[in-house]
Every structure is written in C-alpha cells, then in structure tokens.
Amino acid sequence: MENKKLLAVDLFSGAGGLSLGFLQTGQVKIVAAVENNESAQKTYKRNHCRFVHTYDDGKAIKYFKDIKKVNFQQLKDENEKIDLVFGGPPCQGFSNANRQKSELISTNNQLVKEYVRAIEELNPDAFVMENVKAMRSEKHKFLYSLKDRQEIVEDLGIELIPNKVILGKHNSLTSQLVSFLKNSIQRELDLSQFIINDKYLYSKISHINRKEKEARIYIAKAKKDLQKALSNWNEQHNSYWSTAYEEKWMKLRDLLLSEEYSDSSSNDLFLILNEIIEIQKILMKMNEIQANSIVIVDILSDHKNVCVKVQTYGVMSYLISKFKSLDYVINEDRIINAAHFGAPQLRERLILIGVKKSFVGEGSVVLPESIIKEPSLYYNVEEAIADLEDLDPFTIMEEDKPIDKPLLSVCNPLLQYLRGATYKLRNHVMTETTNTALERFKVLEQGQNFHDLDEAYKQTYSNPGRTQNTVYLRLNYKTPSGTVLNARKSMWIHPRKNRAISIREAARLQTFPDDFVFEGAKDSQYQQIGNAVPPLLGRAVAEQVLKYLGIEEGYEKLRSFIMR
Structure with a gap:
C-alpha cells in the first residue's frame, strides 16, 4: 500500500466508536459516514474532523443521513476505490415476542439489507459488521416475501423455515374474522379501509383498555379528548368488515357516552373494548403483511390466538450466504468480549469480518486474539474512573464547561490512554437525582441493584419483579462493569x-x-455512549483487518500500550 491510507466508508456510524478504533491505527481515512441521528452526527463531526488534517489531500468527510438515498456507486467512482466498510446496522428481525406491538415488521430490518447493498456496490477489500449477540440465533429471522424469491431462493438457495405468526388473541368474532381474512387474500382486498382512521383515537381507547381498575376516573378524563371522535363515530372506519363488528363499534360509543357506570356496564365496556382492539391489531398486522408482500401459507386460529402461517429465513444465514456469494471469506467464531481488549466492561458483541478471497486465498478469517485472557487481569471500574471521584458533576447541560482534571503521579495503562493529552474534562454531567432515587442510592452497596432493595423502596414500580438487574445498579470498583x-x-x-x-x-x-467530546441533549449523550462500539475493541478489530490486507507495520499495536 506504500503508506497510502486505506479509504473507508462508515455506515450507521453513531458517535463514532468503531471508526475511532480504525482511525487510531493511523492507517485509515474515512471518506463518508452515514448516520440519521442528528446529535450523534454532530458528535462524529466534532471529533473526526481533526483527523482530516492528517490526510494528504485534506478532503473533508462526506456525511449522509438516510442510507437508502446514498448512491454508493457514485461514492466509489469519486474515490476510485473503497478499501473498507464498517458499521453496525440496527436489526430487530421478526419475533413473536414482540406480538403485543401493533407493528409486526420493524423498519430496521431493511437497514441490514441496505448494509449489504453498500458492500455489493462499493465492493471493498474488507468489511466489518457489528451487532448484538442475538443476531447469530436462528430465532433472529426475516419474513419471506414475494420480492425475496429471486435472491433468497434462486440465487442463494437459502432454506425457508415454516413459522406461525401470532396476530392477536381469540375473541367472539374469531371464526368470522378468519373467514374474512382468507377471503380478503383471494380477492386482494385493501385491509386499510377496515382499520380505525384516527390513530389518536385508537391510542386513546387502547389506553382506556389498560386502565380497567380506574375506569370511571379515566373515562371521564378521556371524554374531553374524545368529543370530536364521538360526534362522528360512524366515520372512523371507511368500511366495516362485518355487521357484527359494526354493532360492537356502535355499542362502544353508547357505553363511552353513558353518564352512569354500573359494574355490569363497566364490564360490557371493557369486554367490547378488548375485542375491538384485538380485532384492530389483527387487521393492522395483516395489512402490514400484505403491504410487505409477505407470502401467506394459511390463516388459522389455535386455542388462544389468531395466527398466520408464513415462511422465514435466518438473518445470519442470509448474511453469510450473501457475503460468500460476493467472494468474501467470513469468520466462523463471531462473539467478542470488550474486556479482552482493555475495556473495563464485560460487553459481548457479534463481529463479522469479511475479507476478499484474493487476500486470504484458502486461509481462514478469525477474530483478533484476546490480549487480556485472565478475568483476574481485566481492567475494573476503579482503574477507569476513580480519579474523577471527587469532581462533582454538573446537572445542567448549559453549565458544562472544561474543568481541570486532578494531577496524578502514576497511571495504569488504561487510565493513561483515557486521560490522553488533555488536562481538561468535558461532559462531566449527570442526571439529576430525585429524592426517591436518592433514598434508594443510600441503601445499595457496590454490586447491588434494584432487586436488593427492601420492598418499601419499590412501591413506585407497578411490577417490581419485572425490573431488570441492571436498574439501580451501584457499580463495583473492583470488577468490570x-x-x-x-x-x-x-x-x-x-x-x-x-x-x-x-x-x-x-x-x-x-x-x-x-x-472525545459528546454533543446533544443529556439523554442523547448517554444514549450515544451506550450505542457505541468501545473504541479499544474497534481498534483490535481494525488491527486484525489491516493484517489481512497486508499492513502490519507502521503503527503502534494496541497490545503494546494496554498490557499491564
């Protein structure tokens, strides 16, 4: 490569943790970055612009917001060649665990295929794709659609897996509804005409349905908001899919307008309300399935739910098959732990590294070898943040200003890296603590969390048992977080x-x-950090990729300054 920097495109760049790891090698130049979050992109621009001065041509990074609108072929032509692509596309996949949501297919799913499109069009020598561990599971899957046939079945030969999608719960009109839905598929009916027009109205009655215990109080409050909808109730649907459903809809209006609520009328209201909402969920999900051209095998009801039989394919199966078809060699072991590379944090992520076969031949591609293998040698929380202990954080963003860091005579290797060459500290801002939260703070020891609290401290939570172990966690100085x-x-x-x-x-x-200074509102900065790839982990992956591309000299290795 003759000291010429590798040209890279950063997709779903966030604040820039992964790219910072690549840039720290001094061997990479980023020519374009794609990120739709405005605050994250501001953070990225602020911190990455300084690297532009190290580029021979001094050209600024091109920034894009919507990946679907990026012309990657043009980007490639402008730079003659793109050597690297990296990024972590969000992907929920499909899961019946999310069946309570009105939406069945996450719009994020298409973003994985946009990442694939970028690889296909840019044709880099290597790429890195970062994601959650769950992506490796076959439960992480896509629904098979008509538009998938050429690529998935004919080109890649991916096996389709039968699956049953839960649309909603049984109700008194289930048999009628199933027959109607089967008929609507044959007749290619537009189901949107049977869905409540006013989304605010649907949200309101859904909320009422969840407030059965406080029915009288809540309905009285909601009536003011529902006045307009109640006055043109019959126009809330363009069409009714059945007479029985229409009768229930009109009965619901009468019950909502009622001035007096007896136990029986309240029971009737919530019975009808629950049925209407379940039917609407089913119609909305079926409408979404049809809009996305999902192949429907059958519609049926089991003992509890209305379901649709479809076909699916695993997200990981698709990615591996697709990348191999593009002549990339992919790593087999894909889970990596940031603690192995100097992070004071036990963070496991999925990393896919793809390298063109022309670089590795019949060889394999593997993840970087762990630098710190023994858990007893992992860096801990104390080694990363203890020097800031006596610096009181700001609570108001506008007050955030550079403050002097305490001088230290000795630093462990991680802290020396973290403190860098700056004597000032920014972003030492915290969320304000309520009195209730503060009382909880006071009784928790290091390593304890919400579930270690006495029951008296949990009363503000409606269902304390469902609270995650990470909530109200007091960090332990002697372990990684x-x-x-x-x-x-x-x-x-x-x-x-x-x-x-x-x-x-x-x-x-x-x-x-x-x-590295973060931009945006307080919650946005916390979120940017949580979404990021730890730069030291990114650097370890970067060094591994550079090795496959024939660059092993000319920069300081991570191992040399992170080892104790």
Missing part, C-alpha cells in the same frame, strides 16, 4: 458517591478518551 447501555435510563450509581454516574464516566467505561 456490565454492558453499558443508557446509564441514565438504567440509573447506574457511582461506586462510592450517592449520585448517578456522569456522561464522562460512562464514556470512560466505553473507552472513549477524554478528548
């Missing part, structure tokens, strides 16, 4: 202080150095 998500939403507590951890402390756990 768990996976950093949004530390504000999780209410993570400082190991020794009765306060939330700050944005900067969360950033350090993710191995962002202090000179």
Whole structure:
C-alpha cells in the first residue's frame, strides 16, 4: 500500500466508536459516514474532523443521513476505490415476542439489507459488521416475501423455515374474522379501509383498555379528548368488515357516552373494548403483511390466538450466504468480549469480518486474539474512573464547561490512554437525582441493584419483579462493569458517591478518551455512549483487518500500550 491510507466508508456510524478504533491505527481515512441521528452526527463531526488534517489531500468527510438515498456507486467512482466498510446496522428481525406491538415488521430490518447493498456496490477489500449477540440465533429471522424469491431462493438457495405468526388473541368474532381474512387474500382486498382512521383515537381507547381498575376516573378524563371522535363515530372506519363488528363499534360509543357506570356496564365496556382492539391489531398486522408482500401459507386460529402461517429465513444465514456469494471469506467464531481488549466492561458483541478471497486465498478469517485472557487481569471500574471521584458533576447541560482534571503521579495503562493529552474534562454531567432515587442510592452497596432493595423502596414500580438487574445498579470498583447501555435510563450509581454516574464516566467505561467530546441533549449523550462500539475493541478489530490486507507495520499495536 506504500503508506497510502486505506479509504473507508462508515455506515450507521453513531458517535463514532468503531471508526475511532480504525482511525487510531493511523492507517485509515474515512471518506463518508452515514448516520440519521442528528446529535450523534454532530458528535462524529466534532471529533473526526481533526483527523482530516492528517490526510494528504485534506478532503473533508462526506456525511449522509438516510442510507437508502446514498448512491454508493457514485461514492466509489469519486474515490476510485473503497478499501473498507464498517458499521453496525440496527436489526430487530421478526419475533413473536414482540406480538403485543401493533407493528409486526420493524423498519430496521431493511437497514441490514441496505448494509449489504453498500458492500455489493462499493465492493471493498474488507468489511466489518457489528451487532448484538442475538443476531447469530436462528430465532433472529426475516419474513419471506414475494420480492425475496429471486435472491433468497434462486440465487442463494437459502432454506425457508415454516413459522406461525401470532396476530392477536381469540375473541367472539374469531371464526368470522378468519373467514374474512382468507377471503380478503383471494380477492386482494385493501385491509386499510377496515382499520380505525384516527390513530389518536385508537391510542386513546387502547389506553382506556389498560386502565380497567380506574375506569370511571379515566373515562371521564378521556371524554374531553374524545368529543370530536364521538360526534362522528360512524366515520372512523371507511368500511366495516362485518355487521357484527359494526354493532360492537356502535355499542362502544353508547357505553363511552353513558353518564352512569354500573359494574355490569363497566364490564360490557371493557369486554367490547378488548375485542375491538384485538380485532384492530389483527387487521393492522395483516395489512402490514400484505403491504410487505409477505407470502401467506394459511390463516388459522389455535386455542388462544389468531395466527398466520408464513415462511422465514435466518438473518445470519442470509448474511453469510450473501457475503460468500460476493467472494468474501467470513469468520466462523463471531462473539467478542470488550474486556479482552482493555475495556473495563464485560460487553459481548457479534463481529463479522469479511475479507476478499484474493487476500486470504484458502486461509481462514478469525477474530483478533484476546490480549487480556485472565478475568483476574481485566481492567475494573476503579482503574477507569476513580480519579474523577471527587469532581462533582454538573446537572445542567448549559453549565458544562472544561474543568481541570486532578494531577496524578502514576497511571495504569488504561487510565493513561483515557486521560490522553488533555488536562481538561468535558461532559462531566449527570442526571439529576430525585429524592426517591436518592433514598434508594443510600441503601445499595457496590454490586447491588434494584432487586436488593427492601420492598418499601419499590412501591413506585407497578411490577417490581419485572425490573431488570441492571436498574439501580451501584457499580463495583473492583470488577468490570456490565454492558453499558443508557446509564441514565438504567440509573447506574457511582461506586462510592450517592449520585448517578456522569456522561464522562460512562464514556470512560466505553473507552472513549477524554478528548472525545459528546454533543446533544443529556439523554442523547448517554444514549450515544451506550450505542457505541468501545473504541479499544474497534481498534483490535481494525488491527486484525489491516493484517489481512497486508499492513502490519507502521503503527503502534494496541497490545503494546494496554498490557499491564
């Protein structure tokens, strides 16, 4: 490569954790980055623009928001060649676990295929795709549609797996509804005409349905909001799929207008309301299935639910088959732990590395070898943030200003990296603590969480048993943290202080150095950090990719400055 930097495109770049790892090698130049979150893109621009000055041509990075609108072929032509692509597309896949939601197919699913489109059109020498561990599971799947036939069945030969999708629960009109839906498929009916027009109205009555215990109070409040809808109730549907359903809809109006509520009328209201909402869920999901051209095998009802039989294919099966068809060699072992590469955090992620066969021949592609293998040698929370313990964080974003860091005579290798060359600290801002939260903070020891609280401290939660173990977690100085998500939403507590951890402390756990400054609102900054790939993990992956592309000299290796 003769010291010429590799040209890279960063997809779903977020704040820039993965790309920072690549840039730290000094061997990579980013020519374009795609990110639809405005605050994350501001963070990316602020921190990555400084690397532009190290480029021979000094050209600025091109930024895009909507990946679906990016002309990758033009991007490739402008740069003659793109060597690397990296990024982590969001992907929920399909799961019956999400059947309570009105939407069945996440719009994020298509973003995985947009990532694939980028690889296909840019044809880089190597790529890195980062994602959640769950993506490797066959439960993480796509619904098979008519437009998939050429690529999935004929070109890639992927096996289709029968699956049953739950649309909604049984109700008194189930047999009629199933017959209607089967007939609608044959007649190619547009189901949207049978769905409630006013989304606000649907949201309101759904909320009422969840408030049965406080029915009288809540309906009285809701009536003011529903006045307009109640006055033109019959026009809330363009069409009724059955006379029986129409009668229930009109009966619901009468019950909502009623001035007096007896136990029997209240029971009638919630019985009818529940049925209408379940029917609407079923119609909305079937409409979504038809709109996405999902192949329907059958519609049926079991002892509890109305279901549709479809065919599916695994997200990972698709990705591996597709990338191999594009002449990439892919790593077999795909789970990596950030703690093995210097992060004070036990964070497992899925990493796909693809390298063109022309570079590796009959050889294999593997993940980078762990630098720190023994759990007893993992960096811990204390080693990453203890020097900030006596610096009181700001609580108001407007007050955030550079503050002097305490001088240290000795630093462990991780802390030396985190502190960098700057003597000032930014983003040392935390969420404000309510009195209720503060009382919980005071009784929790290091390593304890919400479930260790006495029952008296849990009364503000409607269902305390369902609270995750990461909520109200007081970090333990002597161990790595768990996976950093949004530390504000999780209410993570400082190991020794009765306060939330700050944005900067969360950033350090993710191995962002202090000179990396986050932009946006407080919650956005916490979220950007939680969404990011730890830069040290990104750097380890970058070094592995560079090795496959024939670049092993000319830069300091991660191992040399992170080993104790």
